[in-house]
Amino acid sequence: MANRSSKVKLCASDRVFFTIAYIMITLLTLVVLYPLVYILSASFSSGEAVTMGRVVLWPVDFSLEGYKKVFAYSDVWIGYRNTLFYVVVGTVINVFMTLICAYPLARKGLPHKGVIMFIFTFTMMFSGGLIPTYLLVNSLHMVNTYWAMLIPGAMAVYQMIITRTFFQNTIPDELIESAKIDGCSDFRFFGAFVIPLSQAIIAVIALQYAVGHWNSYFNALIYLQNKNLYPLQIFLRQILVMSQFEAQDIFDEETAAIMQGMKDLIKYSLIVVSTAPILCMYPFLQKYFVKGVMIGSLKG
Amino acid sequence: MLERALKALKKKYGNWWQLYVFLLLPLAYIIIFKYIPMVGVQIAFRKYTHRGGIWGSKWVGMSNFIKFFNSPKASVIILNTLKLSVYSIFVGFPFPIIFALFLNTIEAPRYKKIVQTITYMPHFISTVVLVGIIMQVFNSTLGVAPKIWKTLTGVQRVDVLASPNGFVHLYTWSGVWQGFGWGSIMYLAALTAVSPDLHEAAQIDGATRWQRVLHVDLPSILPTITIMLILRMGSVMSIGFEKAFLMQNDLNISASEVISTYEYKIGLANAGSTDYSRSAAIGLFNSVINMIMLIIVNTISGKLSSTSLW
Structure with missing residues (x-):
């Protein structure tokens, strides 16, 4: 495409068009990028520069003060530890459940497949809602335990459908047939053929689940009251959105103005500390995320 | 008679039972965490009390909805x-x-x-x-x-x-x-x-x-x-x-x-x-x-x- 059109000499109106297109795309990209750069720069500036609004693009009075305070903030580390736990354990449960659910439903000829599929897909259309779900989780004695963060969301039907579509398109019927003839059980076939053939889809859904766990705060908000179980996002809400700093001890005797600057600085550093792991990793994993969107758009 | 029925069942499901085993856990999950709340949603038509719970609280018909829409x-x-x-x-x-x-x-x-x-x-x-x-x-x-x-x-x-x-x-x-x-x-x-x-x-x-x-x-x-x-x-x-x-x-x-x-x-x-x-x-x-x-x-x-x- 590129070769072909470069052979054709650009006419004047095309040149105008391409200029406009480049300007528009570049502007949009800058609009996306600017707040991110601004926050990064502010987090490396001094508290005073932040309060006086002197940070515009690059760090002003370079300092690591904000990060020092964040690292001294014990809540942040409780949150980080818990979030890592929920991400790892939660994602393992999610992927396991999704695979064992999607595989049989991808097989041709399974009796009652339509009914079983309907049982799953119906939950995408209708749900009991917040309170009935809460009452259930409560009656299972999961409220205020780690389980509340792992089990009620053990599988997303949407991801299951994506995985099922993938299985249908990549696992040839002939392979199943010949394995059957050789006396291979479904359990063995799943372990020996399906899993190795599904590395790509496992990466896709694992990443989506993991990002979901990392970013979610709703379940924690309704199910958890014990601070030691809180994921990072709950602490972030307290600090970033409600401006509540529980550990006042990280502030030494400082004047109100300096403290305000410090608080803002901590917020910026915290945004970086909590978001950088995902934003730094994502460009390397981009193709898996994009693939997730693409498979999701195929008919299940 | 029973034997025949069993044989028919075996013929239909015999090859598939392992796949149903796969589905046991996901089905249990979806029924417990998605369908039980759908049953629990009946409290919208009751006046929920902690003592009565989902099944024992008093029925009040549409009054919860009416109260909401009238507010x-x-x-x-x-x-x-x-x-x-x-x-x-x-x-x-x-x-x-x-x-x-x-x-x-x-x-x-x-x-x-x-x-x-x-x-x-x-x-x-x-x-x-x-x-x-x-x-x-x-x-x-x-x-x-x-x-x-x-x-x-x-x-x-x-x-x-x-x-x-x-x-x-x-x-x-x-x-x-x-x-x-x-x-x-x-x-x-x-x-x-x-x-x-x-x-x-x-x-x-x-x-x-x-x-x-x-x-x-x-x-x-x-x-x-x-x-x-x-x-x-x-x-x-x-x-x-x-x-x-x-x-x-x-x-x-x-x-x-x-x-x-x-x-x-x-x-x-x-x-x-x-x-x-x-x-x-x-x-x-x-x-x-x-x-x-x-x-x-x-x-x-x-x-x-x-x-x-x-």
């Missing part, structure tokens, strides 16, 4: 929900399409890749952090956005974080900021499927690049656009809880209270004065509307093409 809040929060959602569709839907159409014309693969990587990024920012960013950037005293606005126009803006109107715009445009890059993936993929022959033919006929965007690219992705729009319409009454809740404050609450946040407040937020039944009624009302919308939308999209949820 002055009902129309406000339903309108707020609709307003946010329609506005979000109105600006949020065309944006990724236009972006994809223009990005597709750019013939520098490296530049394109960089643009994509950057514009996809905000998708991965959590709602809490997004709202945190909004509150820092638009803070009336030290935020960078009011400052830029002032240097550009010379006028001091009112505090957008504290105004109902400001909330609506911030909510919507921050959604566009976060989602347009990611939303363009589908359209970019559809655009790569456009046959080069069409472009070549148009070029031979003397079409400019802009004319090809309008008459080749756009018509080619129109089916994708239609389906996406129809599916998007299915969620017109569901404004997610997280962002609206986080962006709420006392000064913008008249615009930022939506069905999902109200449901949470009535049901769980204020310890002591919670009303499970009324909250469940509000939730059920919303679920039913959403389901009806989804069914309508899916029927339409199923008629127009093969894309549907089931």
Whole structure:
């Protein structure tokens, strides 16, 4: 495409068009990028520069003060530890459940497949809602335990459908047939053929689940009251959105103005500390995320 | 007789039992965590008490719904929900399409890749952090956005974080900021499927690049656009809880209270004065509307093409 059109000499109106297109795309990209750069720069500036609004693009009075305070903030580390736990354990449960659910439903000829599929897909259309779900989780004695963060969301039907579509398109019927003839059980076939053939889809859904766990705060908000179980996002809400700093001890005797600057600085550093792991990793994993969107758009 | 029946069963299911074993755990999960709450939603028609529980509380018919609809809040929060959602569709839907159409014309693969990587990024920012960013950037005293606005126009803006109107715009445009890059993936993929022959033919006929965007690219992705729009319409009454809740404050609450946040407040937020039944009624009302919308939308999209949820 590129070769072909470069052979054709650009006419004047095309040149105008391409200029406009480049300007528009570049502007949009800058609009996306600017707040991110601004926050990064502010987090490396001094508290005073932040309060006086002197940070515009690059760090002003370079300092690591904000990060020092964040690292001294014990809540942040409780949150980080818990979030890592929920991400790892939660994602393992999610992927396991999704695979064992999607595989049989991808097989041709399974009796009652339509009914079983309907049982799953119906939950995408209708749900009991917040309170009935809460009452259930409560009656299972999961409220205020780690389980509340792992089990009620053990599988997303949407991801299951994506995985099922993938299985249908990549696992040839002939392979199943010949394995059957050789006396291979479904359990063995799943372990020996399906899993190795599904590395790509496992990466896709694992990443989506993991990002979901990392970013979610709703379940924690309704199910958890014990601070030691809180994921990072709950602490972030307290600090970033409600401006509540529980550990006042990280502030030494400082004047109100300096403290305000410090608080803002901590917020910026915290945004970086909590978001950088995902934003730094994502460009390397981009193709898996994009693939997730693409498979999701195929008919299940 | 029994033996024959068993044999028939074995013939039908014998080859499949292992696959049903696979399904045991997922089915148990979905029944416990999705279907039991659907049974539990009956408390919307009862007056829930802790002693009575789901099955023992007194039936009150539709009174929870009537109470909700008669309260002055009902129309406000339903309108707020609709307003946010329609506005979000109105600006949020065309944006990724236009972006994809223009990005597709750019013939520098490296530049394109960089643009994509950057514009996809905000998708991965959590709602809490997004709202945190909004509150820092638009803070009336030290935020960078009011400052830029002032240097550009010379006028001091009112505090957008504290105004109902400001909330609506911030909510919507921050959604566009976060989602347009990611939303363009589908359209970019559809655009790569456009046959080069069409472009070549148009070029031979003397079409400019802009004319090809309008008459080749756009018509080619129109089916994708239609389906996406129809599916998007299915969620017109569901404004997610997280962002609206986080962006709420006392000064913008008249615009930022939506069905999902109200449901949470009535049901769980204020310890002591919670009303499970009324909250469940509000939730059920919303679920039913959403389901009806989804069914309508899916029927339409199923008629127009093969894309549907089931």
